Amino acid sequence: MSRRSLRCLLRCFLILALPLFFRFATAHAQVATPASVLGHNPGDDFYLADYDDAIRYFHALAASSDRVKMFKVGKSTRGEEYEIAVISSPENLARLDEYKSAARKLADSRDLTEAQAKELARTSKVIVHIDGGMHSSEVAGGQHSIQLAYKLASTQGDPQIDAILNNVILVLWPTLNPDGQNMIVHWYRQNLGTQFEVSPMPYLYQEYVGHDNNRDGYMQNMIESQVVTKAEMDWSPVIFYCQHQTAPFPARIWIPPFSDPISSNISPYMRSWLNVVGTQMSAALQQQHMPGAISQDEFDNWYPGFLDFTHVFRNEISFFTETALYRYATPRFYTVDEFPKQYQDLKALTMYTDPWQGGWWRLGDAVKYMVTGSMSVLDTAAKYREQLLFNRWQAAHDNIEHFKHAAPYAYVLPNPQADTPEAAQLAQIMIENGIEVHRAKESFHANGSTYAAGSWVILMDQPFSGLVKELFEVQHYPQAILNSGGDSSGKPVTLPYDVTGWTLPMQMGVRADAVTDPVGEDQRAALELVSKADVAGGVDGAGPSFVLSHQANASFEAVNDILAAGGSVGFTKDAVPTSEGTETGAFVVSGLGRANLSSILEKRGVKAVSSSHGGETIALHKARVGLYRPWAPSIDEGWTRWVLEKYGFAPISIYNAGMKAGNLKAQYDSIIIPDISKNLLLNGFKTGIVPSQYSGGFDNDGVEALRDFVQQGGTLIAFNQGAAAMIDLLGLPVTNILDGVSSDQFFCSGALLRVELKDRSRPGVYGLPENPIVMFERGPAFEPKPGFKGAILASYPKGVNPLESGVLLHPEKIEGQAAAVEVAYGKGHIFLYGFKPQWRGQSHGAYKFFMNALYKFDEPAFGELPAVEVAKDAHGDKAASKKKVEEEDETPDE
Ligand SMILES: [Zn+2]
The missing domain is CATH 3.30.70 (Alpha-Beta Plaits)
Structure with a gap:
């Protein structure tokens, strides 16, 4: 070739290629970088983007990339706009409605034959949910979503990312808790560079329930739970992956497989894919030279109410990971001698294949681990797209077939029943969980009984009825675990991470009858599908x-x-x-x-x-209700506040200063002490941990103020550990028989127990059934002492195991003992509950225990009873209550 023709060729090449190059380079340069919008990179030391920053970035990204579309999906409790980013190839984004519709058809299964399902799986795309977490103090999640979005939108020429964009539609939530992300980031910013840089935030990071925003998955009391569940059912993802922190120390990330137990009501396809996704993630982390991944340890799949897990019953592979966390965006150096003794030898384990050796841990490391976790999930989804899509059809199809031939064939919620509006509410909760609910147009016959028209019927041969069984049946813990204890107590070695029993009809005080015979066509003819369950008042x-x-x-x-x-x-x-x-x-x-x-x-x-x-x-x-609200945030306080507000009791928060100032009777008729330990009530956050206005508890002054309040005729209501504390602090003539009892002598970490009412003449128990069911969660049990004046309201039955659902070890310890007492004290009354009558806004059947006590009675129905002799110095030894405030970096989370 001559020089001339070479020059010509070169010129031709440049003429042809340059525009392409420039177009490529321009497109690339146009994708907004986090630094160009926020002035920082996600994961920078001492920097956190708040929710508003994140949304600002996502909008800039969507405006500069054809791979990103933004959607509004609702509003948070504090009115923040919930926005999600949908990320995929431009071709897939153009056909979103089609792919969403295919996802829902496969998930339902009933309109497709197996061959049609296979064909749809072959031609459709897989939708994956990933989010920036909901526990806002676990700050890396919300930074990771920014980084992940940028990576997917901006990367060119990477075969792995191309495959993801072509096969997967990512529904990316910057966070599941916008309010909390703003609160916690603002708290950090105001303390940055001061002695309180890593101090805990003295309020709940969800208006009412803080960390329990992950305990509301099926009940959906909180607006956030409703928004997430509604959007999840709309998009119908195959995988639901939520980012959490903290891994069991010193591991750097906890990933599936989970610990036992796991529910048998989950589709076996989902159970096995939970393990597959985790194992793939372990390999991906290794590939990136990221040590310290641990599995199985600590986290199990027993409680179905985790907001990042309930979807598994709708046949989505739902799970979370827990990346290591120090505090906020502040880095921390770790040495091996800080590790728990059993990890100091740095030995590999089957489920901890590459032990972490210590060193610096920064927010940027956590973001990197999370992005690697998310990329692994997207990669798995892209590689197994067709099988994952078909599995959803298969899981739903198998479930329907199963309940065509096995009991329970249906559940009936009779109308009328003792509390019919509650029955309607239970039916409505099921509807909001994607369950089909029917109403009897005329009498419905089943189980040899006739149910009146208006009764609600849940037929079990529907796609997601595993959730109904999970929520309606009695929880029996797996024998394989109960029997594995090996010690004489029989205490299970692996105790569940959360509660052991939650049977919803029992909690709500609703009658739900399981139908044990197949439901024929003639019976079905009496039913109509409803979109809303309610009763006409x-x-x-x-x-x-x-x-x-x-x-x-x-x-x-x-x-x-x-x-x-x-x-x-x-x-x-x-x-x-x-x-x-x-x-x-x-x-x-x-x-x-x-x-x-x-x-x-x-x-x-x-x-x-x-x-x-x-x-x-x-x-x-109408009572003037005061609710004690500590600065060391109490989830139980939040749940109580939410229930009271919902029912129109308009509680007023009493902070430490208000409590200590006294003169409470002039302001309140009833005061509630939630489930808070004596130490926290008295001492709160220790001095030096948080800015001084938030440290301390209500102290001796608060105790004296409460004493005066009741003696002057006020009503004090105390739940669970708050009740145990009041016995000590006010010197009440009651013994907590479970005080100091070790877990091998008695164990109940959350189970439903039956109590019997002892004195139906007390207004405090009006409206309750003879044998209400209550949520017992590490509570006290009471025995009156000589000199006791008042009434035993409810007891655990004598000589009978009170367990209705879940695990209770050594029931004999509480049989015949009091579960709720009313103590006469001066001119007032003290109600002590050894259980949680408002547990997570679920135990509706026990609400009346405390709601009755909230009203101010014109005439005390009990008459004025003599004051109880009390020792003025009975409120505990402050020096003895030096409970360590839990280190965030070593506390497991979910
Ligand atoms: Zn968490």
Whole structure:
């Protein structure tokens, strides 16, 4: 070739190639980098992007890349706009609706034959959910989503990423908790560079429930849970992957496989793929020279209420990982001699294949581990796309076939029942979980019984009914684990990470009958599918007074509305007819016009009957309710606040300063102490851990203020460890028989127990059934001492194991002992509960235990009882309560 033709060729090449090169380079340069928008890279030391920053970046990214689209999916509790980024190839993004529809069709299975399902799996794309976590103090997750999005949007010419973009549609949530990300980042920024740089935030990072935002998966009490679940059912991802921190120290990341136990109600396809995804991730981390991945240790799959796990019952491979965390964006150096003794030899284990050797750990390391975890999940999804899509059809199909031939064939929620609005609410919760619920148009016959029209029926031959079984059946812990203890106590070696029993109809006080015979076509003809389950409230008959059942929780909402509207309400002292039968303690309403009352009752779904009741009533007034709110944030306080607000009790938070200032009786009629230990009540955060305005507890001054409050006629209500604390602090004539009892003598970390009411004449138990079921979670149990004045409200039955669902070891320890007592104290009363009557907003069946006590009674029905002799110095030794504030970097999390 001559020089001339060479020059010509070169020129031709440049003319042809240069525009391509420039177009490529420009496209590449145009993709917004995190640094160009935020001024930092995700994972930089001492820097955290808050939620607003993250959204700003995602919008810049979507504007500069054809691989990213943004969607709004709802609003948070504090009104932040929830936005998600959908990332895939431009071709896939153009056909999103088609792929979403295919995902839902495969997940449902019923409109597709096996051959059609296979063909759809072959031609469709796999949708994967990944998020930046929901536990906001676990800060790396929200930084990782920025980095992951940038990597996927900007990388060119990488075969792995090309394969992901072509095969996978990533639904990326910057975070599952926008409010919390803003709160925690702002807290860090204000303390950065001060002595409080790594101090814990003195409020819950979700308005009500903080860390328990991952305990609300099926119940969906919180707005965040509703938004996440609704969007998840809309997108129907094959994989749901949530980022958490902290790994069991010194591991750098915890990944699946999980520890036992795992529920048998999960599809075996999902159970095995949970392991596959984890194993692939282990290999991917090794490939990137990232040591310290651990599996199985610590985290199990027993409780179905984790918001990042409930979806597994909708046949999604749902799981999380736990990357190591120090605090916020502050780096930390670790030496091997800080490791737990058993890890100091740095020996490899089957499930800890490459032990971490110590050294620096920075936010940037955590972000890198998380991005590697997410990339591994996307890579697995791309490689096994077709099989994963087909598995969803198979899992749903198998489940339907199974329940065509095996009991329970259905569950019936009879209407009417003791608390019919609660039954409707349970049916509605199932609908919101993607379960089909039917209503009987006419009488429904099953189990040799006839259920009235209006009863709700859940047929089990539907795609996701494993969730129904999981929530409705009694929890029996696997024998293989219960028997593996080896010691004489029989205490299981592997205790569940969370509670052991949660049977929802039991918790809610709802009757749900399992149908043990197949449901034929004639029976199905009596049913209609409903999209909403509720009961119509209203007024029967004409005034002047009306009676509301005390058995329906919804009546409390109505009563609070009626009191607020200026009506009068009293408890009947004798038995009167109500819409639910005949009962003592029914609410009698007067002084409110019929139209006004009707609109309240319709709104609350409560029925009232007109009454000529002329008997005695105990008049009640809207109570001024105070709720102790510590600076060391209490999840139980938050749940209590949420329940009280929902029911219209309008609680007022009492902080330490308010408690110590005293004069409580002038401000409150009832005060609630949530499930908080004595040490935290008295001492709170130790001095020096948090800025001084947040340190300390309510101290001796607070104890004296509470004592005065009750002696002057106030009502004190204390839950669980808060109740145990009040016995000590106020010197009550009650023994906590479980105080100091070791777990081999008695163990119950969260199970449903049956109690029996002992004194039905007390207004504190009005409306409750004879044998309510309560959530026992590491609580006290009570025995009155000589000199006790008051009443035992409920006891664990004598000589009978009270266990209804879950694990209870050594039941004999509490049989016959008191579960709830009312102690007369000066002119007032103290209600002590050895269980959690408001547990996670789920134990609706036990709500009345404390809701009755919240009202101010016109006339104390109990009369004035003599004051109990108390020792003034009985409130514990402060020096002895030096419980270490848990180190975040060594506390396992989920
Ligand atoms: Zn977490």
